[in-house]
Amino acid sequence: MLAIRRHRSVLFLAACGFVFALTTVAAQQPAAARKPAGPPAPVKGPSVEGITEYDLANGFKVLLIPDSSKPTTTVNITYLVGSRMEGYGETGMAHLLEHMVFKGTPRHKNIPQELTAHGADPNGTTWYDRTNYFETFGATDSNLVWALDLEADRMVNSYIAKKDLESEFSVVRNEFELGENDPGNVLLERAMSTAYLWHNYGKSTIGARSDIESVPIERLQAFYRKYYQPDNAVLVIAGKFDTKRALQLVRQKFGSIPKPDRRGDMKIWPTYTVEPTQDGERAVTLRRVGDVQVVDALYHVPAGSDTDFAPVAVLARVMGDAPSGRLYKALVETKKAASVGGFAWQFREPSVLVLTAQVRKDDSLDSARVALLRTVDSVIANPPTAEEVARARQALLKNIELNLNNSASVGLTLSGWIAMGDWRLYLLNRDRLRAVRPEAVARVARAYLKPSNMTLGLFVPTAAPDRAEIPPRPDVAPLVATYKGDTARVAGEAFDPSPDNVERRTTRSTLPNGLKVALLPKQTRGQSVHAALTLHFGTLAAVMNQRAAADLSADMLMRGTTTLSRQQIKDSLDKLQARVFLGGHQTGANLSIETTRANLAAVLALLADVLKHPAFDAKEFGTLQQENLASLEEQKTEPTNLGFIAFRRYLNPFPKGDPRYAPTIDETVADYTTATDSAARAFYTRFYGGSNAELAIVGDFDPGQVGPLVTKLFGDWKSPSPYARVAEVYQDRPDTTITIETPDKANAFFLAGLNLPLKDDDPDYPALILGNYLLGGGFLNSRLAVRIRQKEGISYGVGSDIGAGSLDKNGQFVTYAIYAPENVVRLEQAFREEVARALKDGFTPTEVEQGKAGWLQSQQVERSQDRSLAGQLGGDLFLDRTLAWDKALEQRVAALTPEQIAAAMRRWIDPKKITVVKAGDFAKHPPAAAPAAPPTH
Numbered sequence: 001m002l003a004i005r006r007h008r009s010v011l012f013l014a015a016c017g018f019v020f021a022l023t024t025v026a027a028q029q030p031a032a033a034r035k036p037a038g039p040p041a042p043v044k045g046p047s048v049e050g051i052t053e054y055d056l057a058n059g060f061k062v063l064l065i066p067d068s069s070k071p072t073t074t075v076n077i078t079y080l081v082g083s084r085m086e087g088y089g090e091t092g093m094a095h096l097l098e099h100m101v102f103k104g105t106p107r108h109k110n111i112p113q114e115l116t117a118h119g120a121d122p123n124g125t126t127w128y129d130r131t132n133y134f135e136t137f138g139a140t141d142s143n144l145v146w147a148l149d150l151e152a153d154r155m156v157n158s159y160i161a162k163k164d165l166e167s168e169f170s171v172v173r174n175e176f177e178l179g180e181n182d183p184g185n186v187l188l189e190r191a192m193s194t195a196y197l198w199h200n201y202g203k204s205t206i207g208a209r210s211d212i213e214s215v216p217i218e219r220l221q222a223f224y225r226k227y228y229q230p231d232n233a234v235l236v237i238a239g240k241f242d243t244k245r246a247l248q249l250v251r252q253k254f255g256s257i258p259k260p261d262r263r264g265d266m267k268i269w270p271t272y273t274v275e276p277t278q279d280g281e282r283a284v285t286l287r288r289v290g291d292v293q294v295v296d297a298l299y300h301v302p303a304g305s306d307t308d309f310a311p312v313a314v315l316a317r318v319m320g321d322a323p324s325g326r327l328y329k330a331l332v333e334t335k336k337a338a339s340v341g342g343f344a345w346q347f348r349e350p351s352v353l354v355l356t357a358q359v360r361k362d363d364s365l366d367s368a369r370v371a372l373l374r375t376v377d378s379v380i381a382n383p384p385t386a387e388e389v390a391r392a393r394q395a396l397l398k399n400i401e402l403n404l405n406n407s408a409s410v411g412l413t414l415s416g417w418i419a420m421g422d423w424r425l426y427l428l429n430r431d432r433l434r435a436v437r438p439e440a441v442a443r444v445a446r447a448y449l450k451p452s453n454m455t456l457g458l459f460v461p462t463a464a465p466d467r468a469e470i471p472p473r474p475d476v477a478p479l480v481a482t483y484k485g486d487t488a489r490v491a492g493e494a495f496d497p498s499p500d501n502v503e504r505r506t507t508r509s510t511l512p513n514g515l516k517v518a519l520l521p522k523q524t525r526g527q528s529v530h531a532a533l534t535l536h537f538g539t540l541a542a543v544m545n546q547r548a549a550a551d552l553s554a555d556m557l558m559r560g561t562t563t564l565s566r567q568q569i570k571d572s573l574d575k576l577q578a579r580v581f582l583g584g585h586q587t588g589a590n591l592s593i594e595t596t597r598a599n600l601a602a603v604l605a606l607l608a609d610v611l612k613h614p615a616f617d618a619k620e621f622g623t624l625q626q627e628n629l630a631s632l633e634e635q636k637t638e639p640t641n642l643g644f645i646a647f648r649r650y651l652n653p654f655p656k657g658d659p660r661y662a663p664t665i666d667e668t669v670a671d672y673t674t675a676t677d678s679a680a681r682a683f684y685t686r687f688y689g690g691s692n693a694e695l696a697i698v699g700d701f702d703p704g705q706v707g708p709l710v711t712k713l714f715g716d717w718k719s720p721s722p723y724a725r726v727a728e729v730y731q732d733r734p735d736t737t738i739t740i741e742t743p744d745k746a747n748a749f750f751l752a753g754l755n756l757p758l759k760d761d762d763p764d765y766p767a768l769i770l771g772n773y774l775l776g777g778g779f780l781n782s783r784l785a786v787r788i789r790q791k792e793g794i795s796y797g798v799g800s801d802i803g804a805g806s807l808d809k810n811g812q813f814v815t816y817a818i819y820a821p822e823n824v825v826r827l828e829q830a831f832r833e834e835v836a837r838a839l840k841d842g843f844t845p846t847e848v849e850q851g852k853a854g855w856l857q858s859q860q861v862e863r864s865q866d867r868s869l870a871g872q873l874g875g876d877l878f879l880d881r882t883l884a885w886d887k888a889l890e891q892r893v894a895a896l897t898p899e900q901i902a903a904a905m906r907r908w909i910d911p912k913k914i915t916v917v918k919a920g921d922f923a924k925h926p927p928a929a930a931p932a933a934p935p936t937h
Helices: 093-103 111-117 141-156 162-180 183-195 209-214 217-227 243-253 309-320 326-332 365-381 386-404 407-420 425-435 438-448 476-480 499-505 547-559 566-575 597-612 618-634 639-651 665-674 677-687 703-714 765-776 783-791 821-841 845-863 866-879 883-894 898-908
Strands: 003-006 011-014 043-048 051-055 061-066 072-079 121-126 131-138 233-239 292-301 339-344 351-360 507-510 516-521 528-536 579-585 588-596 693-699 737-741 748-756 798-803 811-819 915-920
Touching (some): 061 407, 093 111, 093 217, 111 845, 131 407, 141 243, 233 407, 292 438, 309 326, 309 351, 309 438, 386 407, 547 665, 547 677, 566 597, 597 703, 765 821, 765 845, 765 883, 783 811, 783 821, 811 821, 821 898, 821 915, 845 883
Parallel strands (some): 061 233, 737 915
Antiparallel strands (some): 003 011, 072 131, 339 351
């Protein structure tokens, strides 16, 4: 899977790729065989809730989800191939192929560069039943033509070349090592392999290390030719586009690809391996370095398309949710576990329900295991209540309804349902969830939560086995043949996210208490709306030594008010179809909201109660404290966390207790261990208020109603203490190298950078943004990515970022990478050589022009996301800026020359001042010598 990290000005995407050179589709057909009229037009198929299917003569399917309210288009192609189809010695092949397909075709030689040039937000993912590739881009005809041409071309013309495999297999192996760092992840893999004796669901999608390292290119090429064909793929186009034009392009680009001859080696066989009924408890124990214990219990359940799956999903929520779930009450509230969870994977074939608990290192894992199994057993004697089922059902339906409001999200979500048999299953599953009643949940609990169907425990001989018979996968065709679904979802307006238009549509005001408000009403799909509230409080002297109290104080706000319990707050948000995040620190707090027009007023009123009348329940505080301690202890041996902490501590040294101080994990654990609910309450009482705050709301709402409501709810909420911003101070630090040993961690982390006395109004700032974009941003085609990932295959994820203060002259240049510990010397040498080459030679005119186009389009895409736009408008209120600032910045970037970029990079990036942090298991994996430097180009 492609891993994405987003920064305000940088898209870092660690990805995939290779390719097998085929002739183009047109060239495969003799001239006499070509029909002047072209391929037959797509035939319209079922249409449900604004989603319409079209079928091509070659077996290719396309789903269109038009949404004029989004200024972006998403193209998502799903291939019906995943790790389930892999044969002996082929584990990880579907995922490896996902990487290879980014390596180019004869017509699209540099796919990462094209994605960057079009400002796309792309990715590719592999799972058990499918592989998909998608890109979201500005809604223009030229972008749509390019995206469809790219996907059609790499369907059959990707190189899949041996030279690319030789570098890319080590990138995938590095991704494998990243997963190996997480004991919880590995434990689940081991449990799955124990639960499935024969079916390929027992094998992780990432594959076996030996298969990744040794797969012959010929087998990969054959796998590609067999499964990457039009009759094994479904295309989704979602967002803003013209339907007639889109169908014309699909017909042109995909319709001419011939349907393959499915005889012999090209025949796609159905999965005929059926996992036998489990006939007794199974157990697996994992022993590795770590600081948190985990217990998992897996139970076989039906396929995702089965009628039983909806009540199974509700059952998983009843058992594993927090704080209402039965496991939470039995284990977390009794302090037998720090956290619990429950979920059921929806697969094409029969799947599993997973119940899990995380236990602190010094607590008893056996006590947690016994309590977990006792709780599972008790659900048979005490079936889920109507209240429990209604709560779980509402939470599941809320996420579906909010997802349906975002056409791009729907387009991507459908990949899994297509792989299950038909895209309409997504909506049918929603309807089934609506109909789930307590009796159905009790029935599936009796049917599947049986000791003989569990993977976890000890073997117990049983004279009369009581086994769970799993029904076969149902025939999907009759399930969806006459399915109609709901009425079409409310469509939104076509919105231009340019700075000028955002400014024209935004109104700003200040409430009587000083809270600043920005409102941007617009019609959105499903009438969705996003809001962001930021509070500022305290002075440097006032918040000293308050880190734990501040963090816990913010976390306690959602755990109950003087009139509502934590559960009642959660239930209310589910009923109101709202997603809410609230977090805080020593100098402020942040709250984000996603809901709908009909529910916005009620959600704002609920959150006003949360912010103004918290209960600070002692029992909830104790639970929160244990959760946080368990989370911290889990980080003690993780290379990425340790690397970032060491980097911050060295480059920004401040006295302990200062809000800018970077504590060690042990220091934070000690603070949380001694923290009290009274201290958290005192912090809230002393600092929380709305006098120094910003609220931005973007989406479908009536400003004439929402404006007065905001004034009523927050206009008199005054801050009890003075506020003075804590300045970010530039510190000129000499270079150093810090090495951290993390035993038994297969993946290592590299971080390098330096502090800069830089503000974002500096004349060099635009040039530094674009220079960094070319050096370590973009999509796999930056200098660092091309050298370290594409050519040498050292790292799955590598990139750079540059930041600047908006109010203080304090910025930073940072580069980062994950890698195998033995490659640390090669990695550092490649990093230093590429930075030196960029500073010495600069960037070519072609690089600069393509970088400008990609970066400018990515800014438009970012503003098209209502959540991001709300956050930006709120931040601009604090900075006393408007979108005119962004417009000016973009104009300055567009006007840059290669010489200006090179000169700015040389003025600010001093290689002699770069500090390097390396965290990994270097004792067990001694660094290998670096090869001779490759020739420059």
